[in-house]
Amino acid sequence: MKEQGSLIVVSGFSGAGKGTLMKNLLRRGDRYALSVSMTTRSPRPGEADGKDYYFVSTEKFEETIKAGGLLEYAKYCDHYYGTPKQAVLSRMAEGKDVLLEIDVQGGRQIKKIFPETVLVFIVTPDAKTLLERLRGRGSESEDVIHSRIARAADESRIIPDYDYVLVNEEGDLDACTDRLEDIIRASHFRTGSNRELIESLDRGLHELI
């Protein structure tokens, strides 16, 4: 009934497995598209322009901000990162559900200008599990792990502003992906995403009476 795709923001604790979840979802079909961010940082070895990021100059990025060409943006470590509006809108118009992996600040920015965005937050079953997963990576110092936990504690205050919360249980990635798909499919039938249908029914019925 609806041709247009949805915009889905996926945020979550560092260590909750967002990246793996998104990869698993994208593997399920070309109905899903990942939004490519724009950044002013330099490409790392193996990164391709237009695939991993749109790599642009600071001037170009700031022009895009001024022209209203970004759905959200932020500056980390002296580099800009943002979501190009036009690319997202044209994928949605093609009928793709566009997925965006960004942080809670970005999620809230987008929801403000685009209220039909679906905000999904990915968590571990509990705090202890998050700590164990971060330690299990074995690649980070206790200081870095502590700062990630502190950040998760801040983010947990913002989860209620999100539409959905999904627990990504260890070894149950497919179940979590199924749930994300349920949420995305359901979003196509929201009244706010079907205004034309509702108006056309209203018009048609009033013509009959």
Place this chain on the structure above:
Amino acid sequence: MKEQGSLIVVSGFSGAGKGTLMKNLLRRGDRYALSVSMTTRSPRPGEADGKDYYFVSTEKFEETIKAGGLLEYAKYCDHYYGTPKQAVLSRMAEGKDVLLEIDVQGGRQIKKIFPETVLVFIVTPDAKTLLERLRGRGSESEDVIHSRIARAADESRIIPDYDYVLVNEEGDLDACTDRLEDIIRASHFRTGSNRELIESLDRGLHELI
């Protein structure tokens, strides 16, 4: 992740096939339960108390209203009809998704006192199809059909207050039922339905820092 079921209000145009849709859904498993309404009208032949309706006296009904025991109620043709709160809440606590087939006024009443209710509105693909289906029944006068169309025209103004709109296409009942199931499943992961999980994560994370 969530034990408690959701409350789903299904409304829609007379002739859009709500009843058939609900029956088809209920056949899919005992995860779904239909709410039984309370009424002051007399049982018709074959109707069973506690199954089709809870048949009560006007006094008993008015006492229940006063005691805050109804989620919504209305009076049609001198008889009361209402949704008993306790029965709905206890089925939800058992983990059932409780379905309620009521009109738009009832749907809005419930949403006010119970914001986590999911409101779904069932429509035909267009106004002409609704008229054809009503005529196709062959059991109603043109006057009655006209009053149903007039009522649908009024209701169509209220659809935007609903959360979801579903098109029930002729011969595609299973697709419509699948979509209703997507909506119900997704509702289990709304942040508003998972407050305990979110609070417990927040508490646990703050204890770690």
